Amino acid sequence: MDEKPKEKVKARFGRRMFIGFLVAGALGLVVSRELASKVGGLFDSMSLGERDPAKGVSPDSGIPRPRGKFRIYTVNGVPEFNPATWRFTVDGLVESPVSLSYNEVLKLPKDSQVSDFQCVTGWQVWDVHWEGIRIKTLLEMVKPRPEARYIKLYSSDGEYTESLSLEDALVSDVLLAYRMVGDALPEEQGMPLRLVVPKMYGYKSIKWVHRLELTDKVHYGYWEVRGYPGDATIRPENPFDIFI
């Protein structure tokens, strides 16, 4: 009968719960990508107000359906596009600078590709169909001077810039795109013109491009002066990665 009243008996349960939550978090850190690909749309469906990138795909168009969803990042809003006044210039260290209207850009030799898009913050979209112009086409028009080594790209948002070395710009899957997944480029995706560099993280793929300037020295773009590597080449997966 010397049993204590029940409410006096205590256990150190809080710390166990705390550890339990941490273990759950650690588990998530190991398996969540695997889980997300299995559960499919559940995680994606929580995205707020995202446009379906595949809305222009019809079954007989031959255009693949992209897998995954874009997250839209802007640093200075979405600039307005007026096809009547918009000009696209290529200048700097070139023999004959050009300034083109939107219709003139559309009439340039066109190319298309299907490539993956990898963001530096971890998300990716596979099999995105892009149509646009190769940088090589533009360089043939403007004839770079021998001292030109880099291309600086300007966004119409007035803030974002990026740069590519000429070698990187001439890689076969680098594209200045004006169509995406069988439809005009959505405005939040860079309408009317955006860069696509599949082998580099998405911050290299500057949107709303309106000017290319050829220079002799490297320029560090918006995120690069804010800490991102100047060489945006995508890191290979960890060789010990078993969770692909």
Add this chain to the structure above:
Amino acid sequence: MPPYGQRTPLTYSSERVPRFTRTERALHWIHAIAFLALLFTGIAMYSQTLSVFIGRRYWVRFVHILAGYVLVFGPLLLSFFNWRTIRKDMEEMDLWDRDDFAWLKRPWRILWGGETVPQGKFNAGQKLNAIFSAACIVVFGVTGLIMWQFEHFPRWLVSNAILVHDNLSWIAAAVWLGHLYLSVINPSTRESLRGITLGWVRASWAKRHHSKWLEDGEEGTKARFL
């Protein structure tokens, strides 16, 4: 105890009991401000509509990381100034008795203010919330660090970190909404708001909701193992 004041309804005791010290309140509000800053800047970066509307991604991101620092180091800094108080509360959160588990079996009783299982300084729900919040600091901190310093981590880990970080945010936001409802709206529990703002509560309320704390005082923290 000083009288509560003229507007006190007669049915309530006019007696005040000190509930939270300045350290405890500072801890709560530093956490609260950092959490809200993180939640709103996080939503601003996550939502396509909002991030396009707000733009200024670099500054939103900057505030998010800054608030993350406050969330992680604020409590540590306070512990440095008044470890005794914080240690005592942590002890309270750690120790669970049978009443706590009984409370957890029928947590909805708290909603309509009926008779609940006698509770100590914190009821089982408050303990659970505090433990979850503390674990969240660690999990958000680690996954956030991986997202921020992505170039030093393998790519599969960065993708996993972003998934955990994003999805845990929804859970944390839901828990916060529940916390807000109980502390500001729900009539039987909103007295507790006085404790975390002014530092005291009415004795009659404390007797109903935290009777063991009111009766035992500091004795209640003395541990005896199950």
